[in-house]
Amino acid sequence: MKAATPETTKGVLYGLAAYTMWGSFPLYFALFEGVPAWEVLIHRVIWSCLFLAIVITLMQRWQPIRSALARPRKLGLVLGCAVFIALNWGVYIYAVETRHVLQASLGYFLTPLVNVAMGMLILRETITRLQAIAVVLAAVAILYQLFLLGIVPWITLILAFSFGTYGLLRKKVELDGLSGLFVETLLLLPVALLTWTWLGSEGVSHFSDSTGMMLLLLSSGIVTAIPLLAFAGAARRLRLATVGFLMYINPTIQFLIALFVFEEPLSGEKLASFVMIWVALAIYSWSAWNGRKAPQ
Structure with missing residues (x-):
C-alpha cells in the first residue's frame, strides 16, 4: 500500500475543512432569524x-x-448555473430558517444519486447494475415519503435536483470553480442590487437593523468563498473518488445538527427513508470504488 504523499495529506485536510464548513452552514444561517431567506440570498x-x-x-x-x-453568447450556460445555484442557496437558507434541516441533509445525501440518474437520462451515460439499483432504491425512499407518510419532500427534491442540474451545466462551462462562481454571482448581481435598493426605498431592509446584522450579512461573502477555496485545494490534490467519499461529511454533519442542536423530530418512518438513501449510497459507493480499481 502506497504511503500518503504530503500533497495528498494536504488535499484530505482541505477536503475535510471544506465539507465540515459546508456541513456547519445551518449554525451560521440560523443566526439570520427574522430576515427572509430571499433577502439573505441577495446579500450572499x-x-x-x-x-x-x-x-x-x-x-x-x-x-x-x-x-x-468576452464571449457573451457562451454565457447562457453560466447564467443557467447562476439560476440553479441561487435556487439551491435560497431554498437551503429557507430550510434552515424554518428548521427543516433534516430535509436539507436528505437532499444532499440524494444529490450523488440524482447525478447518476441525470447522467443516464440526459447524457446517455452507461451505469452499472449496482448504480441502477442505488437510483431505484433512492426513488423508492422518496415515494415512501410521498405515499406512505403523505409528505411531499419538496425541500429535499429541490435541493437535490437544483444542485444536480447545476453540476450538469457546470460540466460544460470552461471555468474553474472560483472563476465560475464569480461569473455566476456577477450575472446575478444586477438583480440583487436592484432588489436591495427596492428594500431600502420601502424601508423594509434588515441590513441596517443593527451592527451585528450588518456584519452577519457582510460576512456571507466570506462564508461562501472560503469553503470553495478549500474544496479547490482538495480537488487539485485528490482523486475524484476520494473527493466523492469526503462529500458525505456535509449532509452527515447537517443531519446531526438537525437532531442534536435544532432538535428536529425524527419519526421511525422518516428514519426509514433515510436508511433507504444510506443503503443506496453504500451500494453506489461500493460500485464507484470497484470501478476505480478496475483495470483501464
Whole structure:
C-alpha cells in the first residue's frame, strides 16, 4: 500500500475543512432569524461577488474571467448555473430558517444519486447494475415519503435536483470553480442590487437593523468563498473518488445538527427513508470504488 504523499495529506485536510464548513452552514444561517431567506440570498450574492473579486485580484486570476465575458453568447450556460445555484442557496437558507434541516441533509445525501440518474437520462451515460439499483432504491425512499407518510419532500427534491442540474451545466462551462462562481454571482448581481435598493426605498431592509446584522450579512461573502477555496485545494490534490467519499461529511454533519442542536423530530418512518438513501449510497459507493480499481 502506497504511503500518503504530503500533497495528498494536504488535499484530505482541505477536503475535510471544506465539507465540515459546508456541513456547519445551518449554525451560521440560523443566526439570520427574522430576515427572509430571499433577502439573505441577495446579500450572499452581492458580498460573495465582491469578496471573490478581491480573492481573484490577489491570486491574479482575471484572465479566464475576461475570456468568458468576452464571449457573451457562451454565457447562457453560466447564467443557467447562476439560476440553479441561487435556487439551491435560497431554498437551503429557507430550510434552515424554518428548521427543516433534516430535509436539507436528505437532499444532499440524494444529490450523488440524482447525478447518476441525470447522467443516464440526459447524457446517455452507461451505469452499472449496482448504480441502477442505488437510483431505484433512492426513488423508492422518496415515494415512501410521498405515499406512505403523505409528505411531499419538496425541500429535499429541490435541493437535490437544483444542485444536480447545476453540476450538469457546470460540466460544460470552461471555468474553474472560483472563476465560475464569480461569473455566476456577477450575472446575478444586477438583480440583487436592484432588489436591495427596492428594500431600502420601502424601508423594509434588515441590513441596517443593527451592527451585528450588518456584519452577519457582510460576512456571507466570506462564508461562501472560503469553503470553495478549500474544496479547490482538495480537488487539485485528490482523486475524484476520494473527493466523492469526503462529500458525505456535509449532509452527515447537517443531519446531526438537525437532531442534536435544532432538535428536529425524527419519526421511525422518516428514519426509514433515510436508511433507504444510506443503503443506496453504500451500494453506489461500493460500485464507484470497484470501478476505480478496475483495470483501464
